[in-house]
Amino acid sequence: MIDASFLQELQRFNLIVNKRVTSKYTGERKSIGSGSGTIFKEHRIYTPGDNFRAIDWKVYARTDDLYVKMFEEERNLNVHILIDTSGSMAFNEKFDYAAKLGLGFAFLALKNNEKIHFSTFAKDIATFKGSKGQRQILTMMDHLNKIKPAGVSEIFDSVRAYKKGIHSRSFIVIISDFLTDIDKIIASLKLLGKGHTVRIVQVLDIEEKDMPLEGDFTLLDAESDGKLRTYISKRTQQTYVKRLNQHVNEIRSACNELGFQFFQFTTEKPVFDTFFELVNS
Template sequence: MINTDFLNQLDRFHLVVKKRVTSNYIGPRKSIAAGRGLTFKDHRIYSPGEDIRLIDWKVFARTDDLYIKTFEEERNLTAHIIMDASASMGFGKPISKFDYAAMLGVGFAYLAMRENEKFQFSTFAESLDVFQSRRGMSQLASMVFHLNNTKTQGLSKLLDAMVQYKKVIGSRSMLVLVSDFLVDIDEVTETLYTLGDHEIKVIQLLDPIEKNLKYSGDFKLVDSETQSRLRTYVSPRLRVEYQQMLDSHTAKIEETCNKLGIHFHQLTTDTPIFDAFYKVLE
């Protein structure tokens, strides 16, 4: 649950971020196209037939040569914040993975808002809920309302959701994707390749119990997404095998991210939320 205390902390956090973090992910972007824009870029030699209004007459007075100014157009970045709301994200106490993901998502949205960037937020499970990209506090309020009223349920259709979401991404954007990624590794890999040429932050979010299984003895395990049940005995050997499988799964995700130039982070819900922001932004 996102409350006013968290939002007040975000305001202080924004000031600290400006001092501590040098980030390429928030703030105005410069396009690679040169034209009559906002920021002076360079001079180049005038070619006959070009608009004489572009000539820099001050340079001509000094050099007797005709030069025109070129500019870089500043284009604002759209931040896309996408959160997994499938049943498995409801796991965890005292804070669920989804509640933690919601705070991360609102944090990124808040930073974008403070830089006057547009941001778009979405949740997915078996279907995708997409909200239009906008600027401002009203957009942030809509996001908080939606997240506070979202119930985690259903299967994680990660690939289907991202194939659908890709259609709403316009120009080059920044994407933040938060999930536990506890689905088949081939689906995760295909998803990452699907997202394309954007600045992407992938955050794998786990509960501490999932990260380091410490229980032992007889248990009845229930899959939160399929409701299938399994009785098993958690032995030291099983814990080792579980850890190896989880580490291998995560390593494959990270390897694919590295190949594609995607920033990968694994977090657990016992990490102080603002420490998590620093880790992801640095």
Template structure:
């Protein structure tokens, strides 16, 4: 549940991270033509055929050489936030992975809103639910209300959902994918690779209990997605095997993100969400 106090807390958080996130949401393109939001970047020597209107006559007066002004024009970055709401995201010893991941997603949407960028929330499980692409606080409030009412359900059809989402993207964008990524690695590899040409942020959300498997002895375990229950006995050796397999899975996702030049962050739900969000922003590639 995203409480009413969360947005004021984001306002305060924004004061701390303002300088760290600006370059994540605003790109730049070089041009010799001034335009909306453009600033003078530097000069280059005049060449035959260049627009005479772009000559910097003040520089000519000082140097007796012709130079062309070069501008840097701000451009917007559409932000897409895709949150996993499969049944496994309903697990949580303190807060569910879905609620925790949703709060991080709202943090990204807030930063987009602050810079007057368009943003869109979508959720996926066995199917994809896509919402409108808009700007502003009213849209953010609507998305928070939807996330608070959303129910986790079903399994994760990760690859098919990413394929469907890719078809909705019209220009280079920031793509934030938030999930526990407890699905077959092949799906993850193919699904994330679809966004290779975008600014991709991969946020893996896990509960500390499932990461460390702090369980031993005779237990009844339930698969949240299939609802299947099994009676089992977990030995210290079983626990170490589980941890080893999970660490291997996490390592493969990390290596994939390096290959895709994507930002990867593993967050645990026992850590205050603003600390995790700050760490995510601090790790953003420049």
């Protein structure tokens, strides 16, 4: 459950993280062109086809060479935030943790006057539509608090459907435990393609990462409700951790290949420490 105190903490944290996020966004928001613009960048030698009105005649008077002025134009960045709401996210504090991270990104984007697109996914993609401006954060918080993670994660179908609405270069954050079929995960990442700034954030509970269990247990599949009675030995623990690490490494490798940033956090880490690491990367 996210309460008003979290938003108050975000406000206090804003002086630090807002500066960090702004500096990270700047490169994505600028487009460079000749002629009029908002920020002068540099001179470039005139070539046929350049805007004749962009010639700097003062430079020509000094050098007898034609140069055009290059400017940077600030453009609003489209920020896309997707949060997994499948059944496995209901384990302990995973969904609340993921929701806080997503809400934090939305808060900072709005503070920077960026356009945000906030969605959740499990079997299908669901796009949040709320009020505009800073009030949007409050309605978004209420929306997240009403969600009860359930069902299977169809990440490939969700990303495929969502991608149809991405029409420009964007900043994309996907927050999930990514405990689903590795082929579907990698295929969904490839769907996003290159050209965007993408951060893939894996949120796990410490018990999922280290599996500190031993003895007889009945395991419940949170997404299918299937049950399995089993004995967990030291060898079982080691095999589980090995396979999980292999799964994570495949996701990380795919992200590296695509130029995405991959992060893994456990919910025992203070959420603002995690958030600071994300916006400072």
